[in-house]
Amino acid sequence: MHPRIEQFLSQHSDISRRYFLGLGAAGSLAWGKLSLGAEEPAAKADRDPRLEEAIANLESFLTPESEFRDVSRGRPVPHSLPEEKKSEVGLTRDTWKLEVVSDPDHPTRMKSPLTTAEGTALDFAGLMKIAERNAVRFAKVMTCLNIGCPLGTGIWEGVPLRDVLWLAQPTSDLRRIFYHGYHNDDPKQLFRSSLPVGRVLEDPFDLPPVILCYKLNGEWLSSERGGPVRVVVPEAYGFKSIKWLQRITLSNLWYANDTYGEKNNDVDSDLKSFAATLHVPDSVQPDEPFAVTGYAQVGISGVSKVQVWLDDESQPLPEGDKYFTTAPWTDAEILSPPNEWGGGLADGKLRLPIHQFDSESGEPRQWPMRLAKIHWATLLPGRPAGKYTLRCRTLDEKGIAQPMPRPFRKSGHAAIEQVAVSIG
């Protein structure tokens, strides 16, 4: 083993043994970049030009602000209000106020609630004071549980929600925290989410903290993304990340009370891993190899492989195998961390520290990076004329293939994608 790889491994015990043993072309690329700083990854030179071109056309890792997709409720949606109205209702950095109060129905004992009535609510300057000593950043893909496809990937910056919670000095009877944002002062438009207190106070395993977020990709959080301040829950689907945050309620309630639960959604479900295509050529010549690219959402169980399968539609599907586990899947190349992160960062540079990155090297500590969206590519061998179905899937870090281990739709999208490919 290269001595520097050995040193790297001994310093990074969180990188799994299985991943190391499974070094394929993509794996060694990632290592090359992570540990040796190789300028031109070896496999790159061997790539077919068709594959190289498809990779060159891929979207960037971070999503530019203008390309984020919006999932906002409200009539009108709060970010569409005129500026004067935003000032009036606290939707600007100058006028923003956050209350932290006890739930009247299931009270939490607390010494210093933060309320507007008593002039103790937290304002933006107060939030920035906390940020001076305790700002955190992490990379995360925002995904709507209902829509399924990612809305955008960003570096989200904020202060841990627990820092603000402690300002209110809760002493007992605290089991759940729920929170909501501006909703046109109409109770029918209330969109609330919630977390068990433990998740707010402590970060399990290597997760970043739940934050009160005020910046995205280095810029102030826009009104459309929920600014001036939104909650961002690293491992959760979008509905936990409440926008235009105005009130946090500390409660002795012991179960979830999220608005999103009303439509049969599983509100305790964390991000799943899944793969999807981005580029599949419109028309393919018979017996000509062709390039396919895509992305994978790296959920809480990670991603160890992305696989594809081009199925000839004239052949019968295997019986009794609804997840196609016996199909002849082949491995796609998981692309290594990019040199350019995109997303319109100032000087194109990541501002460290970022939770999933090594602060010294500036490289991701784990790849594929959990909670993010990564990219893959593959060159499929030529096939005779005919109609085909292209499928892709992830295997998580335990080797469990999509849509398992959590196949239910109302817990988030993980169904195996299929795309029609016509050859000839």
Ligand SMILES: Nc1nc2c(c(=O)[nH]1)N[C@H]1C(S)=C(S)[C@@H](COP(=O)(O)O)O[C@H]1N2
């Ligand atoms: N206040 C408020 N917060 C909200 C919503 C909302 O309608 N109102 N939508 C939620 C849902 S369902 C999702 S998927 C995410 C989407 O975040 P985005 O609009 O920044 O992409 O915001 C969440 N936060």
Ligand SMILES: [Mo]
């Ligand atoms: Mo959503």
